Amino acid sequence: MADRTTHPGPSVDARHLDALADDEVVRFTADLIRHDTTNRGGGDGVERPAAEYVAAALAEVGIEPVIVEKAPGRTNVVARVAGTDPGADALLVHGHLDVVPADATEWSVPPFAGEIVDDVVWGRGAVDMKGSDAMALTVVRAWARAGVRPRRDIVLAFTADEEDTGEFGAGHLVRNRPELFEGCTEAVGESGAYTFHAAGGRRFYPVAAAERGTSWLTLTARGRAGHGSKINHANAVTRLSAAVNRIGEHAWPVRLTATVRAALTELAAAHGLPLPDLDATDQVELARGVDALLDALGPAAGLVAGTVRDSANPTMLNAGYKVNVIPGSATAHVDGRVLPGGDRDFAATLDRLTGPDVDWEYLHHEIPLEAPLDAPTYAVLADALRHFDPDAHVVPYCMTGGTDAKQFSRLGLTAYGFMPLRLPEGFDYQAMFHGVDERVPVAALRFGIRVLDRALLAI
Structure with missing residues (x-):
């Protein structure tokens, strides 16, 4: 087993997260929403337009994407960012490109228009989870432009079919392309590290360490x-x-x-x-x-x-x-x-x-999942949140539902849910999942790229 001690890395000032990154995370979120990747279940879905968008954004900065499909249109994108320590275990960062259906007649805005109104990005997938995909994409592009490298290899997986069974997405990748995840021992994906406002002005950030x-x-x-x-x-x-x-x-x-x-x-x-x-x-x-x-x-x-x-x-x-x-x-x-x-x-x-x-x-x-809370990775994730919100109460969290982490666990990966967003009081994050008028504040996305950047460079 490789050394698992915490390395602060070059993320202390994060100067590579500049105005361009602030613009990109918002633009990527809106653009991905505009690609209708509705998953109706039973094989009825098309992720390819969003996957091609992600692949092009990676290739533009020299990160080589691998396109994988089990069926036409059910497209996954996998890429690897080389770390500085070839002996370190790799880390998987995963997010899905598909979304659940949206009835436009129930929405205040068209669900696939990707509108930005009053510094809030609206549309199906804003929270679940194209905003998170955009954050990961923005961070690795900023690294590439600035010549920043993580300590560990970072494997990126943008998957299809998470909103159904994963048969065309993570399940297919695990069964048929496990070599793409060579060396990965841990994974970071949806859906934790968002602000939960509680009584007395307390701000909790639940970091997912388990799933039912x-x-x-x-x-x-x-x-x-x-x-x-x-x-x-x-x-x-x-x-x-x-x-x-x-x-x-x-x-x-x-x-x-x-x-x-x-x-x-x-x-x-x-x-x-x-x-x-x-x-x-x-x-x-x-x-x-x-x-x-x-x-x-x-x-x-x-x-x-x-x-x-x-x-x-x-x-x-x-x-x-x-x-x-x-x-x-x-x-x-x-x-x-x-x-x-x-x-x-x-x-x-x-x-x-x-x-x-x-x-x-x-x-x-x-299967259900549970990751250790005494692991260095959990500590790094918590520290990254506290760095940008010193009053944060970080608590472990068990998801009521499930994610692609279940599929990736079959490769022996330990998974955490960590896609950080600092949300204003009154913003019901959980109601956004599969709900009407799904949306995410611009400021939350910009907070998220800084926390994610610090965490991925320190793990």
Whole structure:
């Protein structure tokens, strides 16, 4: 293993992040938004226009891009910036180019116009995550112009299909082009290090060190088909509805991972609140203590409330074809999210909740992740934030959902979510994800390139 001590590097004054970089990060964000890379799932998406834009921007400053496609239009871009220490492990910086759909009739501005209004960039992908792609692109271009080199090789990956299964994106790269990530041991990607405003003027910056696993499920109920006017005790719709209701109403037990435990501890300390017994073996006592702390934390509870338990939310139903016909089968889909170490208990719970008349299977199953909080890399990321915001409270964070880090973990990489943004009070970052009127302040992007620059040069 290569030396992992912290090296401050040449980022102390960051003079290479000049007015041109400030302009580029805004322009790149807006331009990438203007490339409609909507991912509708099931293979329906085209990232190539944005990928070609990124590849051209890299090539312009002498960084050679590699274009990889599993299918026409589902385009990934990978590039490597050589470090000064050939014996050091490489670092992956990844971001996705696809976005979720946007209904233009619901938006205040056209979602793919990339408009800049009152120093705010509007459009689908501004936060998730073309603004972050633009930050990474801006930083490495500034390095190239100024002759700055990181200590470690930096591998850049701009991926397709993250908003679905990753089959055309990171999953394809990991399975078929692993040599592009040779030497990488750690990864930095979405979506942490944004400002979370809490009570008392506190500014928290959650750095993601864990992700819940993805367990998308298909439920199938079978019964006896028949006329809608007849009594039918083997009605597939009734059986499915009962199972879906049990799943939706289920109270999942509290289960604390190392990351969530650390987050609760630091949030309680920052608010001057007593810490409950997080080692309580009695589930009722543990749940009572954790829920009481979450209530006391006020807005800051939003950083952890979704990750103290597993979850399973019914999302889709499909049954029947005519109002007077009882169908022989009915299906539903459930979005399950599982904390590290909980797959077995989750499956056992689903067996019990679905019962004997409903079968279930994984539609898509991805592993949970957890990275060490005592690693030098986590310390560097936290220090970079505090350097540019001395009043920052940096806390570890477990994502409720998942990212491409799950795919890259199959190459043995340890992943952190770190795409820094300093956001004004009242700006709801989480609501921007997949939401209407997604947008990002220009000042947040310019703050982000400075923090990201310092961190990548110091890791």
